[in-house]
Amino acid sequence: MTIVYPFTTHEPVNQQIYHLLRQEIVDCTIRPGTLLSEKEISTRFNVSRQPVREAFIKLSETGLVQILPQRGTFVMKISAKRVSDGRFIREAVETAIIRRAALSITPEYLMQLKHNLHRQELAANNKRGKEFLELDDEFHRTFTQIVNCPMAWETIENIKATMDRVRFMSLADVSPPESLIEQHYQIYKALESRDPDAAEKAIQRHLSEMISTVTTISQLNTDWFEADE
Structure with a gap:
């Protein structure tokens, strides 16, 4: 069953997805090396892939994930x-x-x-x-x-x-x-x-x-x- 997250109206959905994934990486719920699937995340949050893709880019900019062309998005180890x-x-x-x-x-x-x-x-x-x-x-x-x-x-x-x-x-x-x-x-x-x-x-x-x-x-x-x- 898909969980519909109670997104707020004062912040873009991509930013809210970013914050939720960021927290799960920070509190070690999502381990280093984990492959993050756009399709699975979009299904999880009941949104299109575009805001998920934008959230991944933001996570990449903060050093939490690495986006590898043709391979996917992986949670990085700690530097x-x-x-x-x-x-x-x-x-x-x-x-x-x-x-x-x-x-x-x-x-x-x-x-x-x-x-x-x-x-x-x-x-x-x-x-x-x-x-x-x-x-x-x-x-x-x-x-x-x-x-x-x-x-x-x-x-x-x-x-x-x-x-x-x-x-x-x-x-x-x-x-x-x-x-x-x-x-x-x-x-x-x-x-x-x-x-x-x-x-x-x-x-x-x-x-x-x-x-x-x-x-x-x-x-x-x-x-x-x-x-x-």
């Missing part, structure tokens, strides 16, 4: 080099954002961040990893809202897809939510103090954990990672 490059770019963008946010944050945004942190703690305590990662993204996205720069989050979202797979794989043992929440609180305290230097150091310390994490995760899951030159 440690791409994770490192993405983290470097993300740090450059978020450092600039967080410094500006520290100087312009309002009590309303501080309250919003504090509420988000409480929800992170609840998700972590109840072992809801997917929910925690969604709240993590919401926490970071709020920084771009504070400075009214939505394009900054769009940029981060486009480059962090491969990073997100490592984030999901690391939650259990390598980088548990509790340590990430503590780092988030350090960022929050710097914003609350309106201290751009402290905010910059806190965000850099937080994002630098990805480097040590990817090394450990790649050693524990060699079949999920490609051999970078």
Whole structure:
């Protein structure tokens, strides 16, 4: 039986299919090497092949799939080099954002961040990893809202897809939510103090954990990672 997904009206269908497939690749539901069939995906979502094809192209641009002419579309293995490059770019963008946010944050945004942190703690305590990662993204996205720069989050979202797979794989043992929440609180305290230097150091310390994490995760899951030159 075909499942009719409740697509919304405010976003193109191809983008919604992209987000759904992206999430399934990120949370390891779809494994590296899996062949994605346009026909099967279009049947699954009860749509024509065109939006599925467009979603595949977007997934390719974010480094999650590889489109091979005459062969098909395959989920890629994780590239440690791409994770490192993405983290470097993300740090450059978020450092600039967080410094500006520290100087312009309002009590309303501080309250919003504090509420988000409480929800992170609840998700972590109840072992809801997917929910925690969604709240993590919401926490970071709020920084771009504070400075009214939505394009900054769009940029981060486009480059962090491969990073997100490592984030999901690391939650259990390598980088548990509790340590990430503590780092988030350090960022929050710097914003609350309106201290751009402290905010910059806190965000850099937080994002630098990805480097040590990817090394450990790649050693524990060699079949999920490609051999970078």
